Amino acid sequence: MNTRTRKFDAILLLFALLAIAYPVAGSGLFQPPETRVADMTFAGPNFEGAEAQGIMAQVEGLQLQDPSLTSSYTSPVIEAPIPFNALFPQWIADVPAGTGMSIAVRTGTENGRWSDWYPVEENHDWTRPEDPDVVGTMITVSAEDIVHRYVQYSIGFSRYDGQATPLLKELHFTFIDSTAGPTMGEMVAQQQALDASQPRTFAAEGVAPNKFAKPAVISRQVWCTDPDCNYSNGLEYEPVTHLILHHTVSSNSSSDWPAVVRAIWKFHTYSRGWGDIGYNYLADRNGVIYEGHLGGDDVIGTHASAANRGSMALSLIGTFTLPDDSPPGIQPPQPMLEAAANLFAWKADQKGINVYDAGRLPNMTWGLPKLMGHRDVYGGTNTECPGEQAYRLLPWLRDAVAQRLGYQSPYVYIDETSSNFKRSNNSWHEGPAGCGNNGHSYYTWSVTDPNASTNWGEWTLAVPQEGVYKLEVYAPYCTTGRSETDGARYIVTHANGSSTVTISHDDNIGLWMSLGEFPLRADGSGKLRLTDLTSTDDGRGVWFDAVRLRRTDGALPPQMPTITPEQPTADLWLTNRTIAFNWLVGNGGGVERTWLQVATDPGFTNMVVDLNWAGLVQTYTHTFTQDFAELYWRVVVKTATTQVVASPSKFAIDTTGPVTAVHGYYILGWNGKQVVAWGGQDNLSGIANYKIEYRAADEANWTTWLASTAATTAMFTPPNPALVYEFRSQGVDHLGNAEPAHAVADLNTLQAKPLPHAIMLPVIMK
Incomplete structure (x- = not known):
């Protein structure tokens, strides 16, 4: 069946x-009598016994008596016009902001048994915006008593010093006997x-x-x-x-x-x-x-x-x-x-x-x-x-x-309370009173200044199988006191890259909004990101609630290869001209040809290496014939349907040391001090430091004077002023390449130049 x-x-x-x-x-069919109804109203001075305990009854109604800040009043026992099984309180009151008014009611039987005091709150279902009065909580008689005959009410007022008093203008009871x-x-x-x-x-x-x-x-x-x-x-x-x-x-x-x-x-x-x-x-x-x-x-x-x-x-x-x-x-x-x-x-x-x-x-x-x-x-x-x-x-x-109904939703739902959602650690608002899909939502306020953007959320688009999915987002209708953004900017990361979709929350509030159809893998790589940054408005609601996905009939496009350069790494200086190039190709099953290209410029207009192989290749070793201060390398792969070009990666080759020389020996005329000057050049990685040596002209061995210095001048005191001394330099670049030691001296003290004027000293000391 x-x-x-x-x-x-x-x-x-x-x-x-x-x-x-x-x-x-x-x-037979039972035909009972009609339901009975009766009313009682308390207003102005006729509030029973209301002159006591800091509360007074005036023509306007029941209110606090100065200087009272809090007080309560309990009425005498009141006999209802009819026996009743239901009581409906209603009232008209002015309750200024920051003040309070409470109402409680209890009901009793003919023989004096009373119910508990029942707090009366506004029944929003039964109070319409245009109504002059407020309808309170419906009070029903306990199961064992069937009907009650008496009622008693209690009024409580509160305010801060200096505030106006709450005013109860009218309290109305509707008694109903529907037991017949x-x-x-x-x-x-x-x-x-x-x-x-x-x-x-x-x-x-x-x-x-x-x-x-x-x-x-x-x-x-x-x-x-x-x-x-x-x-x-x-x-x-x-x-x-x-x-x-x-x-x-x-x-x-x-x-x-x-x-x-x-x-x-x-x-x-x-x-x-x-x-x-x-x-x-x-x-x-x-x-x-x-x-x-x-x-x-x-x-x-x-x-x-x-x-x-x-x-x-x-x-x-x-x-x-x-x-x-x-x-x-x-x-x-x-x-x-x-x-x-x-x-x-x-x-x-x-x-x-x-x-x-x-x-x-x-x-x-x-x-x-x-x-x-x-x-x-x-x-x-x-x-x-x-x-x-x-x-x-x-x-x-x-x-x-x-x-x-045997209904299975075609959608995969991803809530913002699930493990597939993450958000920034900033201040967030939540939908009031559980407002939102499945009882919750986050929101923040829009900004147009990128420097002021702090809030972001990201959903992982976890789908059960790969395919093309329709992606929808939800912005709930929640009362926040402001309107919603017109420029919610979503970034979808999918199998073909990423897409940006901008949509108005304000025009679609309370509805599911389609962002389009996207190819997604079943590996959790699909992402949806939303931030508070818009180009349309400031201070308006941006909503982070559930998203949902429904698979369509569209076929998933072939997976694009990805190329990750591994060696040499970006901005690397190499001291060997034989270099092993390594790269990783993802989704490379369909690769038909692979290229390795090396050029002296990032636009690859001057290539020094341009090699290609059939199929997928992920490593190659090449020996260069010279050093280069700037090289760029990249890999290109081609499938049956597309060609993927990797971003270029910069490197350099420096296998030689600098060229240096001691080029000056000066005697200062005003004090007789002697200054040695040296220098050099390295057009690749640059000179890091110098080694300066000296010896007497008749000696074979060199003595280290300055072992490692970045300076290019220094005062020299001859060990024996009667002897002639020779000097030589050796430079080291930033990669540690050292200049070969000079076989002969660069300069000796017989080549000294006198400097009679002190003003020439700064030129020497540069």
Whole structure:
């Protein structure tokens, strides 16, 4: 049997199990009375007992009394107008920046048993930007009590010295009693009766037999007890392209989840004036799914502002923030998660939604993930919905949907949190509240000055097999207070070299952007690099998030040979004219001919060696007939389709010593001092030092006077002024090549030249 057909058959099995778990109270279709609602408002001086403890009530509302900086107020016990199982706080307040206001509520029974104090936070799902008031956390009665009769609230204010006081203008409570409805067992019986009278088929679901069947859903006809549930006016439709996960920010324990759904419907429909429950579907902790907004497929709900049109919303009943958050939350139970995966899989299959992709909605100019949390609509700010513990499970939920549909993504994804991404050790920003693909992203600010560029990131394009791949990058829609760069400059290193692609993050924010198709090896040599340097703007967002690759049908081009010169190394001076040339050729299997070329200029217009061989050659020894102060060598290889020329490498040959001589002997007329002068030349590596020797004219052996000197003059004192002395020099170059010792003297003291004037001394001493 087709697995998708079995999913459709599982609907009846789920209802059968629910019928066992929730016994039916009676026979026939149960018709309960309507849900009841009542309101209480506290404003101005009528805040109960608010004159105490540094807080005062005035016409404007409840506020701190000078000079108090912090204070709290707890109201008297208040009897509600009706017994209630759900309480919805709402308020209007001015809370200046840097000040604080907190609200807590507890509820009690007729016999005086009280709940814990429950911190009330803003419910962003239920507060629209145009609303004058703020909707707080929905408070539900504990499972064992069913309904409560009393309420008590506590207000806390805080500010710094010199600041204005927070002002609570109005506090409003909506009490709802939605307990007068069918039990779960009764609803299951009614749903079974409805399904039996209207058999559910693939045709009725509007899907083909090979599609994923819609999971079991408790219809509005069953759970809603109010005649207004069946209105038909004002419905709008838009094909669904996106799936959004919410949470109701309500109690995580209840004995009557349908009553919670009815309470939400009553509050959304009447108290908020939305005309219906905002979500398309809701799911309780047992995995039971409830139909939400009336209208069926593609109906537009009220749950995510501009993202309402084109989306389907599922709200998890409860609070799924972190345990230490206010209010504290839990992790969504597994039956609830399985229900979410089944519902989203059905809709994704029906509408062809790729839950790993992103796209634009009709009323939005930026892109959003196809399966997302409510907070993603606002770029990670404005709301924590669906709670951190649910939001962290979105990657699991996407995988679970794909597994149910047998979908295997053709893409290889490389996250910026993986080992295949590295970045500079500089200051980085991260997307707010987990904003980014799979709950994370990095960003920095663009610069146009190369000297100010500090941030870079590099992805290793690890592909499972070599081939041509389409490369896409993602820049998430995240609220940072600034726009994005128009000049993100990506450098792709691939099998044919490197390519630079510049793309606008601002024009494509929230979308996957194609950089093109590139040949890649499976050895990790492919790289993608992005920096903060642009040529378009300063101080705008540059995003470093996931990248993905999809292999195309393009054939990988032949691998280009690479040439690495090894010996002689660059700028090397050699003292031997017989030289062993060595080079390494990578990817050399297709080389048909190899050239070795040596020239006296980098343009190779005056070549002294030009040899070639058939096939691949990687070494050759050559003997030169002379020394060279400057030579360049390179290797050229040719394949059937291309020719590769290596970059030239410079070297030189110097095998001979310098030519030097002692050329002057001077006597200074004013003091009788004697000066010896010498010099020479070496047109290759240059003279490093001189050795100067002397001897008496009648002696055979030479005496070293200066063993190693870079000077070219020195004062000489004859050992015996009555004798004639001879001099000779020997030069050594920078490679250690020594000049042959002179067989005869260069000069003797009989050749002395008198210098009667001191002004000539600097000429000698140069």
